[in-house]
Amino acid sequence: MIDLYYWTTPNGHKITIFLEEAALAYKIVPVNISQGDQFKPEFLAISPNNRIPAIIDHEPKDGGKPIAVFESGAILLYLAEKTGKFMNSDSRRKVEATQWLFWQMGGLGPMAGQNHHFSQYAPTKISYAIDRYVKETNRLYGVLDKRLADRRFIAGEYSIADMATYPWIVPYERQGQKLQDFPHLKRWFESIKARAAVARAYDKAKEINTQPTVTEESKRILFGQTAAAVGR
Numbered sequence: 765m766i767d768l769y770y771w772t773t774p775n776g777h778k779i780t781i782f783l784e785e786a787a788l789a790y791k792i793v794p795v796n797i798s799q800g801d802q803f804k805p806e807f808l809a810i811s812p813n814n815r816i817p818a819i820i821d822h823e824p825k826d827g828g829k830p831i832a833v834f835e836s837g838a839i840l841l842y843l844a845e846k847t848g849k850f851m852n853s854d855s856r857r858k859v860e861a862t863q864w865l866f867w868q869m870g871g872l873g874p875m876a877g878q879n880h881h882f883s884q885y886a887p888t889k890i891s892y893a894i895d896r897y898v899k900e901t902n903r904l905y906g907v908l909d910k911r912l913a914d915r916r917f918i919a920g921e922y923s924i925a926d927m928a929t930y931p932w933i934v935p936y937e938r939q940g941q942k943l944q945d946f947p948h949l950k951r952w953f954e955s956i957k958a959r960a961a962v963a964r965a966y967d968k969a970k971e972i973n974t975q976p977t978v979t980e981e982s983k984r985i986l987f988g989q990t991a992a993a994v995g996r
């Protein structure tokens with residue numbers, strides 16, 4: 765049994781997608797980041813960066829004590845290694861999936877996140893910042909479109925790289941992007957959306973929360989955090 769510390773955001777969806785695809789037994793522990801649950805000491809003990817997602821695996825492969833993992837990319841790698849699924853063990857094919865997983869973690873996720881922030885949440889509309897992140901998101905969509913021109917999935921076969929990337933394309937309109945500008949990406953996006961496990965993952969989200977995560981009230985909790993947020 766895996767405990768998934770989760771909220772209904774792109775980084776959270778990555779892990780419900782994996783768990784549904786692999787048909788692993790899991791229990792969702794909601795961490796309502798709009799209300800500040802991410803600062804509770806019991807959550808910080810497993811996720812010191814005060815961010816969802818995190819997991820506790822109560823039945824690790826080595827049969828030892830439970831293992832806690834934070835950072836969605838590390839969780840996907842951990843689960844792929846645990847199950848032997850969604851990441852080929854051949855080192856050449858494995859590096860295809862891992863480099864694109866890191867591309868999502870270090871590029872698409874943070875850039876699209878800043879895009880959302882400056883386009884939608886910042887109290888003042890700073891055109892330089894909006895333009896910078898909308899353009900950088902556009903460049904990253906272009907990179908992905910090119911990558912998908914001659915393969916069905918990002919690493920060739922369906923993998924954790926697709927699971928990490930898909931939830932960050934779902935809000936493409938909010939990112940100022942048009943899927944029709946990226947035909948290969950669009951074809952890939954629709955094929956992932958059509959997967960039953962992906963639909964189940966997004967249905968799970970609706971059971972947990974149907975409200976927007978960022979509201980006028982939650983902005984005070986989510987934005988402007990300093991070291992004091994984690995008790996320093």
Ligand SMILES: N[C@@H](CCC(=O)N[C@@H](CS)C(=O)NCC(=O)O)C(=O)O
Pocket residue numbers: 773774775776797802814815816817834835836837985986
């Ligand atoms: N690099 C981290 C980012 C996680 C992240 O930013 N999580 C957001 C939700 S998508 C969060 O927990 N935010 C809480 C906060 O900002 O206090 C990962 O991929 O796990």
